[in-house]
Amino acid sequence: MWGEIIGRRVVDTELTGTDTQAPFIQLLSPDGTRRQDPAWDRYTRDVDLEALRGFYRDMAATRRLDDEGTALQRQGQLVLWVPLKGQEAAQIGSGRATLPQDYLFPTYREHGVAITRGVQIAEMLRVFRGISHGGWNPASTGFHNYTMVLAAQTLHAVGYAMGVQRDQKGWEQERLAAEGGAVMAFFGDGASSEGDVHESMVFAASTQAPVVFFCQNNQWAISVPFEVQSRVPLVNRAAGYGFPAVRVDGNDVLAVHAVTRWALECARTGQGPVLIEAVTYRRGAHTTADDPTKYRTRHEEEGWDEKDPLLRLERHLRAAGTGDDFFEAVKEETDRMAAELRATALAFPTPALEESFANVYASPHPLVQEELAFYREYQAGFADGGAASDTTDREDAK
Amino acid sequence: MTMAKAINAGLRRVLAEDPKTLLMGEDIGKLGGVYRITEGLQAEFGEDRVVDSPLAESGIIGTSIGLALRGYRPIAEIQFDGFVFPGFNQITTQLAKLHMRSEGVLTVPVTIRIPFGGGIGSVEHHSESPEALFAHTAGLRIMTPSTPHDAYWMIQEAVASPDPVIFFEPKRRYWLKGDVDTEHRAAPAASAQVVRQGSDATVVAWGPLVPVALAAAQAAQEDGRDVEVIDLRSLSPIDFDTITASAQKTGRLVVMHEAPTFGGLGGEIAARVTERAFYSLQAPVLRLGGFHMPYPPSKVEANYLPDIDRLLEALDRSFAH
Ligand SMILES: Cc1ncc(C[n+]2csc(CCOP(=O)(O)OP(=O)(O)O)c2C)c(N)n1
Numbered sequence: 001m002w003g004e005i006i007g008r009r010v011v012d013t014e015l016t017g018t019d020t021q022a023p024f025i026q027l028l029s030p031d032g033t034r035r036q037d038p039a040w041d042r043y044t045r046d047v048d049l050e051a052l053r054g055f056y057r058d059m060a061a062t063r064r065l066d067d068e069g070t071a072l073q074r075q076g077q078l079v080l081w082v083p084l085k086g087q088e089a090a091q092i093g094s095g096r097a098t099l100p101q102d103y104l105f106p107t108y109r110e111h112g113v114a115i116t117r118g119v120q121i122a123e124m125l126r127v128f129r130g131i132s133h134g135g136w137n138p139a140s141t142g143f144h145n146y147t148m149v150l151a152a153q154t155l156h157a158v159g160y161a162m163g164v165q166r167d168q169k170g171w172e173q174e175r176l177a178a179e180g181g182a183v184m185a186f187f188g189d190g191a192s193s194e195g196d197v198h199e200s201m202v203f204a205a206s207t208q209a210p211v212v213f214f215c216q217n218n219q220w221a222i223s224v225p226f227e228v229q230s231r232v233p234l235v236n237r238a239a240g241y242g243f244p245a246v247r248v249d250g251n252d253v254l255a256v257h258a259v260t261r262w263a264l265e266c267a268r269t270g271q272g273p274v275l276i277e278a279v280t281y282r283r284g285a286h287t288t289a290d291d292p293t294k295y296r297t298r299h300e301e302e303g304w305d306e307k308d309p310l311l312r313l314e315r316h317l318r319a320a321g322t323g324d325d326f327f328e329a330v331k332e333e334t335d336r337m338a339a340e341l342r343a344t345a346l347a348f349p350t351p352a353l354e355e356s357f358a359n360v361y362a363s364p365h366p367l368v369q370e371e372l373a374f375y376r377e378y379q380a381g382f383a384d385g386g387a388a389s390d391t392t393d394r395e396d397a398k
Numbered sequence: 399m400t401m402a403k404a405i406n407a408g409l410r411r412v413l414a415e416d417p418k419t420l421l422m423g424e425d426i427g428k429l430g431g432v433y434r435i436t437e438g439l440q441a442e443f444g445e446d447r448v449v450d451s452p453l454a455e456s457g458i459i460g461t462s463i464g465l466a467l468r469g470y471r472p473i474a475e476i477q478f479d480g481f482v483f484p485g486f487n488q489i490t491t492q493l494a495k496l497h498m499r500s501e502g503v504l505t506v507p508v509t510i511r512i513p514f515g516g517g518i519g520s521v522e523h524h525s526e527s528p529e530a531l532f533a534h535t536a537g538l539r540i541m542t543p544s545t546p547h548d549a550y551w552m553i554q555e556a557v558a559s560p561d562p563v564i565f566f567e568p569k570r571r572y573w574l575k576g577d578v579d580t581e582h583r584a585a586p587a588a589s590a591q592v593v594r595q596g597s598d599a600t601v602v603a604w605g606p607l608v609p610v611a612l613a614a615a616q617a618a619q620e621d622g623r624d625v626e627v628i629d630l631r632s633l634s635p636i637d638f639d640t641i642t643a644s645a646q647k648t649g650r651l652v653v654m655h656e657a658p659t660f661g662g663l664g665g666e667i668a669a670r671v672t673e674r675a676f677y678s679l680q681a682p683v684l685r686l687g688g689f690h691m692p693y694p695p696s697k698v699e700a701n702y703l704p705d706i707d708r709l710l711e712a713l714d715r716s717f718a719h
């Protein structure tokens with residue numbers, strides 16, 4: 001099946017240079033005009049205006065969450081925030097293409113994808129408030145915990161897909177298409193240089209596991225521009241491993257949605273892995289600890305303002321007759337969400353170190369028990385004068 | 399000057415003095431590193447000498463080895479302690495072993511700078527102390543400064559070493575200020591320094607915990623206990639002579655590090671000192687470190703990290719003997 005589409009669509013080694021203008025799939029142009037492309041009809045036919053409004057709601061919620069995250073960090077309520085502004089279409093378009101039985105491996109910036117998987121947004125903030133390394137339940141959401149060691153999760157995704165493959169052995173095509181599971185691995189342009197990405201693609205090709213590699217090429221890895229990682233568009237890589245790939249306008253939610261549905265269908269129905277390169281832009285800082293003025297120009301950033309994914313979808317929706325009342329309602333909705341989020345985040349209880357002791361091993365471990373006993377006794381020794389204090393200040397005052 | 403500036407100045411000096419030196423790492427060029435340790439160096443020495451590499455630690459270390467084999471002196475930066483592991487294979491199976499494999503013919507003078515340690519309120523993988531994993535590997539030298547003056551000189555010593563050096567930078571002390579004498583060389587890293595004289599007990603610490611040990615010694619003084627503090631500086635080799643002499647004098651020894659106690663360097667020091675000074679010791683050598691767990695979320699790190707109170711408690715236990 002991918003033969004039909006991919007025969008015309010896969011962008012192969014003819015692409016050279018790292019020009020972000022290199023061809024990609026686009027179904028909504030920056031001014032919001034719908035571009036007809038029969039090749040993708042199958043994957044957009046049922047995406048009506050109502051569905052697009054749903055995407056808009058998700059994208060607006062994602063952006064509001066992002067702004068709130070940055071604000072909370074600035075106010076000292078989060079230890080760090082990882083903004084995703086500009087990548088909403090790539091994340092909502094792909095996340096909304098997944099099915100409940102799928103399992104997704106994000107990096108650390110996929111808050112939008114998390115929303116599509118039903119992760120409670122406030123839970124996500126637990127990671128960035130420094131009270132949890134995980135934050136949400138990966139098993140119940142099919143959305144894995146964030147992996148901060150770049151690219152490590154791409155191998156986990158392939159292994160998970162190898163498991164899915166085994167579980168679905170002997171299934172008929174129809175059953176696969178309806179109930180089959182697929183796996184997604186999200187990674188960045190910078191992470192694509194890590195050896196783990198190479199190995200994951202080797203394993204995926206070798207095993208034909210049902211995995212979709214989704215690279216958000218947001219042009220930057222902290223301060224390092226994409227050209228340092230690759231001389232050609234990343235989409236070219238797949239040809240070397242022997243599986244199909246597609247380059248898509250990552251700021252076009254409809255196009256991202258269509259290609260991801262196609263890729264998941266390939267994986268789901270036993271046709272092996274697919275690579276998607278979503279061309280997008282990190283409009284904000286790398287994290288709240290980063291200062292992009294050190295390495296890129298305002299001019300470059302402005303060039304991407306006009307391609308903003310929300311702006312584009314808004315233009316399209318308005319042209320199709322969606323009025324102010326809709327956008328106002330979305331604004332109210334997201335404001336309410338942000339207020340709740342803030343209240344929940346501020347009310348999180350500070351965990352005790354005991355919880356960390358409890359989660360080192362799944363079964364009792366004598367050394368952990370011994371150290372926990374020591375720790376409790378030690379803490380109890382402060383009962384009179386209050387709990388053992390954080391003495392870092394005292395040291396630093398020296 | 400701050401420790402960050404001191405390392406920067408040390409690197410500037412080696413770049414200026416030895417045309418074969420070069421810096422490689424993620425974000426170290428234009429940005430000057432996420433901690434700005436290499437700030438201004440690319441502008442001054444050019445992109446050939448200060449390289450913003452592709453994002454791959456095995457690549458950074460593996461190509462550093464190749465450059466060293468070709469006569470260069472690469473100084474690689476790993477962005478955070480927790481991100482060295484994709485390059486761990488290159489460090490332990492190649493960097494550490496090439497000299498022996500080549501029957502002494504080849505040297506691989508690579509320096510690997512790693513900001514390490516916790517107490518900075520960060521997310522996972524940004525606060526670890528993996529020094530024991532490297533100290534266990536023969537063929538590597540390991541150093542960590544605790545003052546700007548030492549940082550300035552020790553980074554130069556690391557680069558000059560014909561052996562590979564892992565240079566651990568105590569990131570929570572990057573902003574620690576101190577005088578740097580750029581004329582007079584610090585003592586070689588291999589010699590531990592007694593940074594506070596005392597007669598009742600000895601504390602051995604390094605990197606980020608030296609100021610903690612000094613503050614605890616100060617507090618102990620108020621209780622009439624005279625605590626000696628040793629800044630280890632080199633974690634491989636370890637200056638056992640200085641530690642043993644101090645333990646023989648005071649009769650009590652506590653070794654403190656941020657890394658988990660189990661399997662940590664404290665155990666090695668305790669064992670060696672016990673072998674050498676058994677009859678002078680009045681109490682078992684005590685170890686104080688992190689707990690046996692992955693570094694916890696930052697909101698609870700203050701309870702995880704050894705601090706002044708934990709050290710005073712350990713000293714109490716030592717004095718109870
Ligand atoms: C193995 C590893 N090395 C280094 C880092 C530090 N680091 C965190 S994010 C980042 C850049 C990642 O860029 P990219 O993969 O393009 O993802 P983006 O941040 O743009 O989403 C770096 C170098 C890390 N997290 N893991």
Ligand SMILES: [Mg+2]
Nearest residue numbers: 188189220221
């Ligand atoms: Mg990127």
